[in-house]
Amino acid sequence: MSRYLSRFGRGLRFAVLGAGNGGQALAGYLAWRGFPVRLYNRSAARLEAIRERGGVKLEGRFEGFGRFEAVTSDLGEALRGARVALVVIPASGHRALARAMAPHLAPGQVVVLNPGRTGGALEFYQVFREQEVHPGVTVAEAQTFIFASRVVGPGRVRVFEIKHRVPVAAIPAGRTRTVVRLMRRGLSEFVPAAHVLETSLANIGAIFHPAPTLMNAARIETGAGFDHYHEGISPAVARVLEAMDAERLAVARALGTRVVSAREWLQAAYGVVGSDLYTAIASCSAYSGISAPDEVNNRYLSEDVPASLVPIAALGQLVGVATPAINAIVELASLATGVDFFAAGRTLERMGVAGMTVDGLWQYVLRGEKIFAASGKEAYSGSGAW
Amino acid sequence: MSRYLSRFGRGLRFAVLGAGNGGQALAGYLAWRGFPVRLYNRSAARLEAIRERGGVKLEGRFEGFGRFEAVTSDLGEALRGARVALVVIPASGHRALARAMAPHLAPGQVVVLNPGRTGGALEFYQVFREQEVHPGVTVAEAQTFIFASRVVGPGRVRVFEIKHRVPVAAIPAGRTRTVVRLMRRGLSEFVPAAHVLETSLANIGAIFHPAPTLMNAARIETGAGFDHYHEGISPAVARVLEAMDAERLAVARALGTRVVSAREWLQAAYGVVGSDLYTAIASCSAYSGISAPDEVNNRYLSEDVPASLVPIAALGQLVGVATPAINAIVELASLATGVDFFAAGRTLERMGVAGMTVDGLWQYVLRGEKIFAASGKEAYSGSGAW
Structure with missing residues (x-):
């Protein structure tokens, strides 16, 4: 992935997609830590109070102010220059968001679902294939959301709890290392999971x-x-x-x-x-x-x-x-x-x-390659290419 | 059925099987009306207070005392000489009761489930076939229980409500008329239903x-x-x-x-x-x-x-x-x-x-004959013979 790094420079920029209880906390925390953060929400109304203040006030486990580089309901603007896009919306909106993101993504970008529930990364990956997103874009899912947090007032978010360990996996699994390395610069709690079947089935x-x-x-x-x-x-x-x-x-x-x-x-x-x-x-x-x-x-x-x-x-x-x-x-x-x-x-x-066999599914989550029992139906090769 | 009538004489004797809220009310009512009634319950403990008093005191919609000819946990004794056996137990006990009744039944006796829920008469009929009960025994099911009633004390039962209309059907359906005629001597609310599929599927x-x-x-x-x-x-x-x-x-x-x-x-x-x-x-x-x-x-x-x-x-x-x-x-x-x-x-x-077709099922509920699509599997003929 190093070949893409220059595009994003040394400063790790995050796009946080979704400004609910989770998104405001995560974006606020990362901004407070000094990372450039762009906060996106589909509905502009939810962003008003945050835009007025330029960020969110953190309470609870962290006390401080997280100032955002951008507060926007324009997905393209949010993703521009962001190395990591953190998806923090209800999983019922994943599919629509994946489709909306597709035209704005560039090689080297990493999309992390927080969390993916079950099959979130698989669904994103499939939408990106269908939309012919560049294979240099990485999809990953966290097993759980890192904080227990709640918006407690306009531009104010309280973090009650931080999970000690947040397993994350990319598809293909070989890219998990890169995702973990990037995430840990902001959040040391992220640890690698074996593959997205593990993160997906550990769904309590x-x-x-x-x-x-x-x-x-x-x-x-x-x-x-x-x-x-x-x-x-x-x-x-x-x-x-x-x-x-x-x-x-x-x-x-x-x-x-x-x-x-x-x-x-x-x-x-x-x-x-x-x-x-x-x-x-x-x-x-x-x-x-x-x-x-x-x-x-x-x-x-x-x-x-x-x-x-x-x-x-x-x-x-x-x-x-x-x-x-x-x-x-x-x-x-x-x-x-x-x-x-x-x-x-x-x-x-x-x-x-x-239509996949269990073996085919394994090949897929490990290497990102689709191999079907009924050969000829669909065939891809090459690590992470689609 | 008239050929069997002499066995039971002119007096219509009822066996009421089950001494819960429903059975005590039904038995008490029929006895109060002057019919000879034998009350059975599997557990003798529930019968003690009734046996001491020789019957039950009716309250609510009827005020009086119903004196029983017998109060027993001996099924054979309860059924002896009874023209009509009224089953008033939870349907979950139907199968076991049907098996227990089988050796004690005689041609001309009529067994009425109050109610059958869904498939009660079919299940009784099947058990009676398996146990080689005489085909002169009739099985029928009521669509609902005639009373809303509750045991309110030892030997005391209160009838809150009487249903206006209690559809009943026999299998085979040709015997419904006889069942209704017998039931109406004690309970004028009983009316004929077309067949047991109707009583069974009208289950609210x-x-x-x-x-x-x-x-x-x-x-x-x-x-x-x-x-x-x-x-x-x-x-x-x-x-x-x-x-x-x-x-x-x-x-x-x-x-x-x-x-x-x-x-x-x-x-x-x-x-x-x-x-x-x-x-x-x-x-x-x-x-x-x-x-x-x-x-x-x-x-x-x-x-x-x-x-x-x-x-x-x-x-x-x-x-x-x-x-x-x-x-x-x-x-x-x-x-x-x-x-x-x-x-x-x-x-x-x-x-x-x-294994029945819809047509075969119809033949069965109307005539009591088993006809299977795969011929030769089982074949019966003759009205009500099994």
Whole structure:
């Protein structure tokens, strides 16, 4: 990638795409650290208060002001000269953003999804192929968003927590090293994952968000107000989550990828243990006070179903692992919201891996090459070329 | 059937099988009306208070005492000399009861399920075939239970409401007339339905019970206490119910059977109208104060899933109608309770109709004859012979 470096100079410029709770925190932090940052948001309205102030005030874990080089709803302007584009929008918007970004990208640029949920990098990579983006553009996805943060007022964002470890992987996997090196200049918490199947299948939100929302649907809609985790995940709900988690692990295993279970993750992240998932969640004090959403059709469904559960089920199909629990939740979410998530979500086609064998999928995530069992259907060669 | 009449004499003797809220009310009412009644319950403990008193005290819509000829946990004793056996137990117990009854039945006896849910009569009929019960025994199912009633104390049962119309059908359908004639001597509300597919698919509990239970699972388990209908069926929940109801209607339509929709039923039963199911239920004052169950694994799941949703989905398979919404609820109920309802419920095999064409199914419910597309697999002929 060094051949492209001169284009961007020594100063590492970031474009942060999305000015929500996450984007404002990430952009503000990087600007506060002294990096040139361009903040983009599709809707200009959300940028007004920030543009007036020239940046955002950081609170909580960081205290200071992050001044931006640009605050814009012009994607081309945001991406110009940025070595790294950090995508910080709901995954349900990934596809549209990828298409919108395509004409503005230049070789050497690195696009990192924060996070990709499941199949985010695959979907971006496929859109970039279709749009004939230069193969020198790199796509990567983080497994989780680095901060717990919230916009607390006009131009004010509070960072509650910083994750210790944020695995990230590029497609093809050989480019992960470059991505990590760039990210760590601003954020030392980024560590390499083996490949995008690992970051994609280590998706705990897929397990913890949609099913409790559906199994508390009337409680949400009658405005009762309750804690998503401690009141919303009762033993019967937790049994559903465990079945979904077992399916996620089975899909990962069939793909030759090791990911931790939801219970193992709770232990690693919060030090809680329990004889079952219900007990572990119930004893996790970090979850106290996390309110359930106040409407059923919120990001726990609109994002986690199409961009987490649907692609896990789709990858299950590819490897021949049935996912009846996940499918039931996708179906129920579709009925409750009126959105056909199986059709609207990340299918194998949208991830660009339909018709692949497991071996072919591995070749693809490792080398970026499409190899199909039925030869001649599509054929690419060369590392990272498409 | 007149050839068997002498066996039972002129006095119409009833056996009431099951001494719960329904069985005590039905047995008490018939005894109070002067019919000889034998009350059976599998567990003797539940019969103690009744045996001490020799019957039950009726309250509410009827005031009086119903004295029983026998109060027993011996099925043979209960059935001896009874012309009509009224089955008033949860449908999840139908199969075991049918097997237990088989050795004690005699030609001319009529077994009526109150109600059969979906496929109850078919399942009884199949068990009786397998157990080589005499073909002179008739099986029928009521579409609903005639009373709304509750045991209010030892030997005391209160009848809140009497349904105006209780459709009933026998298999084969030609025997419905005899069943109705017998039932109307005690209960004038019984009216003939065309066949058991009609009584089975007019199952509104299948729509109103399981999905709201699952979509309020955590609220139930945290002991919040709420109205099943008015607080438990919010707009998102009602959308799921409408999808399930549309599938039920599609299965019925494919079987050439006309049943009313849940909304039409609400209008007919309670006079409520609404632009959608949510509005109709919300404006149904008859549903005020009907508490949600206080545990997830209650009859709304343990009975309505295996004996209502599973057989509707199974009949859908027989006629090639997909039931994704119903399947999702069955799957979720299985995960939440740990019971594999698809395996444990009323499959086509248990209903004795696996491998039938739609025409074959019609022949079966009308004439009691099994005719398979793959001829030679099984073949019966003669009205009601098996």
